[in-house]
Amino acid sequence: MFEGYTAEELQSIFIMQGFSGLSLFSVLLLMGLGLALIFGQMGVINMAHGEFMALGAYTVFLCSNLTHKYAPAFGPYYFICAIIFAFFICALVGALVEWLMIRHLYHRPLDTLLATWGLSLILQQGYRSIFGAREVTPTLPDWLMGSYTLKEGLDIPINGVFVLGLSIIVTAALMLFMYRSKFGLRLRATVQNRKMSGAVGIHTQQVDRLAFAIGCGIAGIAGAAFTTIGSTGPDSGSRYIVDAFLVVVGGGTASLLGCIASAFGIAQAQSVLEFFLDGTKGKVATLLVIVIALMIRPQGLFPSKVRGN
Amino acid sequence: MKVSSRFLHFAAAVSLALAFNTAHAKPPTAEVNTTGLAVTDDTVTVGQLHSATGTMAISETGSIQAEQLAIDQINAAGGVLGRQIKVIQEDGASDWPTFAEKAKKLLVSDKVGTVFGCWTSASRKAVLPVFEKENGMLYYPTFYEGLEQSPNVIYTGQEATQQIIAGLDWIAKEKKAKTFYLIGSDYIWPRTSNKIARKHIENVLKGKVVGEEYYALGHTQFGSLINKIKLKKPDVIYAAVVGGSNVSFYKQLKAAGITSEKQTLLTISVTEDEVLGIGGENLVGFYSSMKYFQSLDNPANKAFVAAFKEKYGADSVIGDVTQAAYLGPWLWKKAVEKANSFDIDKIRAASPGIEMDNAPEGYVKVHENHHLWSKLRIGQWQTDGQAKVLYESELIEPDPFPEGYQ
Numbered sequence: 001m002f003e004g005y006t007a008e009e010l011q012s013i014f015i016m017q018g019f020s021g022l023s024l025f026s027v028l029l030l031m032g033l034g035l036a037l038i039f040g041q042m043g044v045i046n047m048a049h050g051e052f053m054a055l056g057a058y059t060v061f062l063c064s065n066l067t068h069k070y071a072p073a074f075g076p077y078y079f080i081c082a083i084i085f086a087f088f089i090c091a092l093v094g095a096l097v098e099w100l101m102i103r104h105l106y107h108r109p110l111d112t113l114l115a116t117w118g119l120s121l122i123l124q125q126g127y128r129s130i131f132g133a134r135e136v137t138p139t140l141p142d143w144l145m146g147s148y149t150l151k152e153g154l155d156i157p158i159n160g161v162f163v164l165g166l167s168i169i170v171t172a173a174l175m176l177f178m179y180r181s182k183f184g185l186r187l188r189a190t191v192q193n194r195k196m197s198g199a200v201g202i203h204t205q206q207v208d209r210l211a212f213a214i215g216c217g218i219a220g221i222a223g224a225a226f227t228t229i230g231s232t233g234p235d236s237g238s239r240y241i242v243d244a245f246l247v248v249v250g251g252g253t254a255s256l257l258g259c260i261a262s263a264f265g266i267a268q269a270q271s272v273l274e275f276f277l278d279g280t281k282g283k284v285a286t287l288l289v290i291v292i293a294l295m296i297r298p299q300g301l302f303p304s305k306v307r308g309n
Numbered sequence: 310m311k312v313s314s315r316f317l318h319f320a321a322a323v324s325l326a327l328a329f330n331t332a333h334a335k336p337p338t339a340e341v342n343t344t345g346l347a348v349t350d351d352t353v354t355v356g357q358l359h360s361a362t363g364t365m366a367i368s369e370t371g372s373i374q375a376e377q378l379a380i381d382q383i384n385a386a387g388g389v390l391g392r393q394i395k396v397i398q399e400d401g402a403s404d405w406p407t408f409a410e411k412a413k414k415l416l417v418s419d420k421v422g423t424v425f426g427c428w429t430s431a432s433r434k435a436v437l438p439v440f441e442k443e444n445g446m447l448y449y450p451t452f453y454e455g456l457e458q459s460p461n462v463i464y465t466g467q468e469a470t471q472q473i474i475a476g477l478d479w480i481a482k483e484k485k486a487k488t489f490y491l492i493g494s495d496y497i498w499p500r501t502s503n504k505i506a507r508k509h510i511e512n513v514l515k516g517k518v519v520g521e522e523y524y525a526l527g528h529t530q531f532g533s534l535i536n537k538i539k540l541k542k543p544d545v546i547y548a549a550v551v552g553g554s555n556v557s558f559y560k561q562l563k564a565a566g567i568t569s570e571k572q573t574l575l576t577i578s579v580t581e582d583e584v585l586g587i588g589g590e591n592l593v594g595f596y597s598s599m600k601y602f603q604s605l606d607n608p609a610n611k612a613f614v615a616a617f618k619e620k621y622g623a624d625s626v627i628g629d630v631t632q633a634a635y636l637g638p639w640l641w642k643k644a645v646e647k648a649n650s651f652d653i654d655k656i657r658a659a660s661p662g663i664e665m666d667n668a669p670e671g672y673v674k675v676h677e678n679h680h681l682w683s684k685l686r687i688g689q690w691q692t693d694g695q696a697k698v699l700y701e702s703e704l705i706e707p708d709p710f711p712e713g714y715q
Contacts, residue, residue, distance in 0.1 A: 005540070009540075013536055013539060013540050016532075016536050016539070016565075017532075017533065017536045019532075020530075020532025020533055020535070020536060021532075023530075023532055024530050024532060027529075027530065125362065128362060128366065133362075133366030133367045133370055134367050134370070134582075134585065134586065135367060135553055135556065135586040136586070137556060137586060137587075137588060145563070145564065146563070146564060146566075147564050147565060147566050149566060155564075155565050155566035157561065157564030157565055158564065159560070159564055160532075160564070226529075228560075229529055229530075229557055229560065229561070230529040230553060230554075230556050230557035230560070231553055231556035231557075231586045231587075233367060233553055234366075235363075236553065239527040239529075239553070270530075270533075271530075271532060271533050272533075274533035274534065275533040275536060275537060278520075278521075278522040278523070279495070279522045279523050279524035279525070279528070279534065280495050280522075280523050280524070280525070282533070283524075283525060
């Protein structure tokens with residue numbers, strides 16, 4: 001397949017191919033992080049994760065519309081604010097959902113699955129009624145579009161760089177939060193032994209609510225970031241959720257490190273296989289790799305203890 | 310100016326209606342309806358069966374609107390055989406068994422005179438047995454893969470050869486294209502279409518297909534594909550990517566520096582509806598091959614676009630399928646009037662040969678095989694989301710079972 005190309009051309013292709021793998025990695029990581037946090041720390045399978053991502057994307061869309069209507073001069077900068085908004089709005093809705101629904105179901109993990117799936121359907125139809133069935137795209141600032149041309153034939157897409165940077169920041173922030181903050185300590189304590197944590201004075205219900213809210217907030221950031229890559233429709237969420245679950249399950253359901261490793265593995269496998277095979281065969285081969293990996297390590301790459309009650 | 314011309318339009322419609330009512334005495338119901346359809350002395354009930362909810366609602370909404378507009382206009386002009394059209398709208402909800410169930414309800418309980426509906430091939434295949442068993446009539450608007458010809462369906466969109474062959478001929482001649490990279494979403498329509506395209510490229514154009522790939526519906530990461538395109542450097546990218554994937558595909562092409570300045574791209578899956586999501590700036594300079602573009606410059610199309618925007622808002626756009634859906638009620642009306650009956654069998658017999666001089670897409674005619682004769686046009690996308698029509702073929706005969714292309 002490589003006959004007739006100069007070494008320089010091949011080098012460019014491989015650099016771009018490497019980057020497209022990295023870019024897919026950052027997308028998968030952003031998708032999986034929030035889900036891993038909620039699933040891993042609380043044992044709740046949040047089937048509405050994709051819809052929280054869609055909520056983040058719709059937030060960006062609304063911000064874009066409002067900015068271009070009322071403050072067009074702010075156009076080039078609104079996107080950063082929109083991402084922050086997306087985080088807080090999704091976190092807020094997440095906290096509300098936890099308070100109304102999830103907290104009543106902590107002892108029934110399978111019921112949370114059903115309940116959050118119901119929630120996802122409600123949200124989907126809600127988006128359809130509010131925003132319409134058509135897919136929408138926010139107007140993106142110019143600095144996010146296009147590519148850096150390093151040399152002739154070697155283009156690095158800016159939106160890919162942006163999503164990569166964002167996912168590094170979010171992951172780092174989450175790691176710091178989990179392992180270096182007081183709240184992170186309380187959260188990890190609650191996961192290890194809920195009763196004991198309660199006994200030493202940790203408000204475990206508050207911990208749960210905040211963890212769920214942060215997980216949803218990160219989903220919102222992911223959704224906001226994806227507006228640079230694709231469009232958003234009422235059912236976009238259901239497209240994301242499968243990949244998000246693959247990442248989380250592949251990584252070992254409770255571990256952030258596993259989530260990173262598995263996102264990286266899946267992204268590289270998919271990107272390389274798609275390059276050497278084709279789209280459909282690449283996907284099949286990727287799923288096969290995941291299935292085999294899970295057969296060898298049923299606990300995922302980095303298993304750790306799931307919440308004890 | 311606008312108001313007065315609108316008024317004239319209205320006045321014309323009213324006088325037409327009056328002329329119609331006085332010129333033709335209404336035929337008695339017993340004569341025009343011998344099979345127990347929902348036809349009274351004053352009304353005829355028809356069904357509309359599209360997805361108003363679920364994932365396909367994005368595409369089918371335009372068809373629902375166009376059919377309603379056509380029905381409103383027909384009613385304003387006096388109805389069909391002096392009867393006003395009443396519509397029962399059912400929601401297929403993007404779910405194929407639901408389509409079959411609702412089709413059965415429309416035909417068996419509601420006894421509708423005809424049905425305008427379906428969009429995806431999957432939904433059409435699901436309702437087909439129902440229509441054939443209950444002997445209903447379906448006007449189907451979408452361009453599709455062909456390989457079908459039912460006595461109970463009138464296909465108002467293009468079958469595959471009508472959309473593909475003339476477009477490939479044009480691009481091969483105009484761009485001296487020899488090598489093609491075929492890309493599609495992974496389901497029956499892109500695969501069948503690309504199969505026809507490949508045969509035509511290899512056997513007729515003596516060109517070469519340097520790649521053929523399919524991606525799951527909803528796929529958003531095209532990085533590897535784009536790198537392969539860069540490696541293979543095809544003269545033409547030939548794309549049949551649909552739905553949400555479209556937006557990612559064109560955004561990422563642009564981000565990777567593949568723009569119309571350096572690369573020719575011809576697609577059979579982008580209409581004005583899709584451009585609304587993709588954004589004109591991401592498509593500018595690329596080509597679509599369709600039978601209809603909103604920018605077509607003829608009086609019938611201008612009136613259609615104006616009426617559509619008046620009813621559904623100035624921001625609404627009209628794609629190829631929306632126009633094809635608009636033809637459905639008109640073709641049915643003509644068939645009923647030619648047969649002087651609402652009976653399905655008589656409509657079927659009357660349908661071949663029915664012509665419309667003033668369809669927005671221009672002249673169309675129903676073929677013996679229940680598809681339409683239509684033209685093919687090549688449009689080049691502009692930043693405002695409209696297409697500049699660069700080429701218009703002769704009328705193309707529909708050929709749902711093309712020899713040598715299967």
